[in-house]
Amino acid sequence: MRVSHIAGGVLLAVAAGGAGFAALAWRSEIDPVDPPGRAAFEPAVVADGARLVALGNCLQCHTAPGGKPFAGGYPLDTPFGTIHGTNITPDPETGIGTWSEEAFRRAMAEGVGRTGEHLYPGFPYDHFTKVTERDNRALYAYLMTREPVRAEAPPNQLPWPLTFRPLLAGWKLLFLETGEYRPDPQRSEEWNRGAYLAQGLAHCGACHTPRNALGAREAGEEFAGGFSEGWHAPALNRESTAPVPWTRDALFDYLRTGVSEDHAVASGPMAPVVRNLSDVPDSDIRAIATYVADRMGAPDGPSAEPVAQAGGNQATGQEQGRAATIYAGACATCHEPGGPLQFQAPVALDRATSLAQPNPSNAIRAILHGVETPDAAAQPLMPGFANALTDGQVAELTAWLRGRFSGGPAWDDLESKVAEARSGRSAE
Template identity: 55%
Template sequence: MTGPVRIITGIVAVVLIAAVVAAFAIVWRPALAAVDPPAPQSFDAALVKKGRDLAAIGNCSDCHTARGGRNFSGGVPVQTPFGTIFSTNITPDAETGIGQWSEAAFQRAMRSGVNRQGRHLYPTFPYDHFTNVSDEDDRALYAFLMTRKPVRAPARENELSFPFNQRFAIAGWKLLFLRHDTYRPDPKQSAEWNRGAYLVEGLAHCGACHTPRNALGAERASAQFAGGDVDNWHAYAINDQSRSPVPWTADALFAYLRHGFHPDHGTARGPMAEVADNLSSVPPSDVRAIAVYMAGLSGARAADRKKRGEEASVRSEKAAQTNAAGASIYAAACASCHEGGRPLPFGGVNLGLSTAISSPDPRNLVNIVLSGVRAVEGERSPIMPGFAASMNDEQVSALLNYLRARFSDQPAWTGLEKTIADARRTQSAGLQTSSDPGPGKTSIDPAQRGKP
């Protein structure tokens, strides 16, 4: 081998070795020592109570409690463009849960998405938001989870194709998209606004559902809160691109988040119903703070939206001239409740104010028409029968097209028939398309949620 060749070969070898070392440094994380499961009585009761409220704000129970499973024992399937990922057991079971995790191991998972054994966690666990959670709040969450009843529930294998089933790929994703300490209090805003910002950007992780994602599954920073997709539902835009005919105010948001209903905005359904159920049990001051912060993000086009809502609420029957079938179905199945003037819970909401009808995505309205709206214990919120069994796809399509034309000023939906068929298949497969817990799933009473 000549001198120049040896030099070039040596340089290539050094570069390759450096690349391997760099890749190893990016991917490798050490395992943290196992600990004996802490005794529940070793945690301060006030700290556990605080952790209970924080877990409700973070919606932990619904993401980590599968149908037919025990609370926090994992196994919930999360559908992604790359395959299905199953949530894990976060009870203090020593073998299959987090019972052997130290507080440091728990905090590393929250902040960096790495488990105690050093494995990278898929970002369906929203640690890209949990990086903003304070040490104090992480400590309270740890105390709460470590005082739950241990459940033996081994993790289910994720159903991902190559290369997404390789954990080293997550390290590359983090290098591109995971940012630490992104939340900064705004000194120009009130303490309540800043509290809301801290919760929304952190533990409540609202953007995880309400922000569209790029091809690699990361939230698009340039479109924060512009609407996203989750569990065959569309999470509406909650910024100034909101299609709500009537603008969201802090008071309306508070009522909706706290009780799952507001007369100008309708009833929380699907995953949002679970969020409202959890928020019904936390301090009202935290819900109010979230509402104050979010109202500040969605008011830029308030005047236009309010005018549009007022016009829609008195829209005439012109739509019937071009959709007689839809008009007939509406008159037979909907009008007596939605135009009968009866009070809640039997009276229907004003459809001229419906975000679902004005939305660019018809999925939520399809789900509501097929599944209905179930009664909420202790609440005077609307109830509505589901029409999945009494209407075929053609009739549902005719009805929805009529509602869109009569009660909104938006163009007709495209691909509506496919959306209806997909929704029916989802229901047949047993996936969650309504707010009920489903057969066998443990429903957590807000009065009992998180009690030691």
């Protein structure tokens, strides 16, 4: 009798827990609407939405390579699998044409789709929850006035149980902080504007913050550096390893043009961000630069010389000799003053952020795949050497560059990291 009572209690507890979880995970469907036409929105609101969409880099993640704008299909590689950007054109069948403004706002603020499904945080609603109702209205107006495109996004490639979306309710309970951005009254209007954009719609921390085993941003590590699609996103706080400390003006130049002569050229996932920001007014860019510079403890004036770092090159003499020969033949023509091409790279290598980072991913990928100019229509700024150099040669060259131009501690296991980068696998 006692055993049956215990078993019954366990079953009752399981049933109650299941019911509680179901209640937590359930979200109601919001009734569909007829797609509103362009006449439903004021032109000024649509124009404001265009600016906000550019700040959010929405076009990049919701457009497949070679596809129609905002029609979905972009493959976002994560440590858990590949998630495809959805169609956010006003197509009523495959897009968001039947979404009301209320449904759109719920997706941004809570990560829940119109029919009640929980959205994967590859869509960074953990940042978008800070977006104001006014800005959400402008975003909605802009997207609803785009060309409708009928296009089904490919299915996500995720293992079970991650395909069971109700589990995301538990993730949100643990990690999602809701509520619009609240200005700091002790800060300037420009600082607060930059904080609102960087923390919210521009979602800088989505890439520049480390993540835990469940894919959530590490608490207390905001802007301490992270990974995106195999690239290392450097720290944007006082943990920055940049040889030359960033200033507000340098950050503004980088976000405005994609180039900071004392730091870096926008590459990898950052390149399309800069391209989208070209449609954003200087005031928004400067506000973001003001906020990030404050997080980094940036100096008031420019710093002329790179900061010396401890460490050194641990390569053998033979390896250094081979790497020096590769550098002389493949790199020095652009990276040394007075090279035969009469062209000098925009960032001196002793100032290059990629060589000073704790992770070699960016340096390796630049060598393998080259660097494009911020203007995608222009010629590459640096060619890739994936077809000219072996994994071992790239590893030796990377180690040599780290030792000569950074002085930081030697990077470990470079050849396997080169193989990962060449294959497209994530090195996170």
